[in-house]
Amino acid sequence: MKFIQAAENNKTEILRFFKKIVKSGDIVLEIGSGTGQHIVYFASKMKDVVWQPSEKGDNITSVEQRVNKAKLVNLNKPWVVDIGCPPNSNQLFNFVYASNVLQCISLKELGHFMFTARKFLGNRGILVIYGPFLREGKYASVGDNLLDNYLKIRNTEIGIKNLGFVRETAKSYGFEFLDTVSMEKNNLILLFTAV
Template sequence: MTTQKPCSQACENNKEPILQILKTVFDQPMTVWEIGSGTGQHACHFAGNLPHLTWQPTDRPENLPGIDLWRDEAQLVNLLPPLSLDVVDSQWPCARVEAVFTANTLHIMSSDEVGLLFERLAMHLSAEATMCIYGPFNYAGAYTSESNARFDLWLKERDARSGIKDFEAIMALAETIGLALEADHAMPANNRLLVLRKRA
């Protein structure tokens, strides 16, 4: 049983730059589904600073107790209890989803799992949905920095199926479910924040 809140230094480092963009993207009242909430730090920070949103954390079952510890401490009325969600599952705990945020997840997943993520999103995204994806990407098959190249090597040594994904491959998957790129923001530490919206 988890008794100490899990903590990610990366979350502490990137939460404020991400928040500044989310303020402009998710500027209307809506429910944002966070895919892969991890420690729960992002969920608490964004829900606390964007009170007009309802924030729905999700992750695999083993990560939910840690998210609950952060949520219990934050005591935010707009931060919902975390739900169990694995992208490979055929059944998701939702009907229609109007907004999605996910950070540092795609490079941990295999290419097949990323494909399944978009297949599941096709079943659940509303007609005017918005999706924000944060993390590192390769462009034209090339790393954007030496640090990303080292990170990718570390990922593959840990799990050969994982690794930094190509921006173009993600855009191709997005296009198949009607998501178009609205913005590609440069972020600290050689990361990006992609803003995708359903085409009218």
């Protein structure tokens, strides 16, 4: 089972945020669950909420293993969701959540991401995006600069996205910007509502 230290480090802070906005009975879809550390932790701490993990097919094993091991009734089996080819499901969620996904996708895939999020939120839900962002084209920290260089060496099409561009892209897919929440390590949570 894969393990990411960064996911361990930020999960408590993100949980505190979720506790403020998610209500009992809500259902949350995570896109790009990765190792599953976040969603398993959230499901164990917020048992009156249903959590739906998802991942690309080629990266789903770890989240499947972690979800199976957790044996939580409010934690669904992971779905295969590639933002470029979302599953043909009509299910709607109250929240779609993605952590540290946007820097791992291209600008074209950012459109796919917004399309997929919108599909699963209908005209009512909230999109929660956590991660690093450029502010008016500038890195928020030296660490972000190093991360961006590291990502771009592996794939020139990916990297940390400009906050303004993410907001514009979200708008073009029918999202209204709600708020920006400052998080540790210069990361942000961006909140949008589907309209």
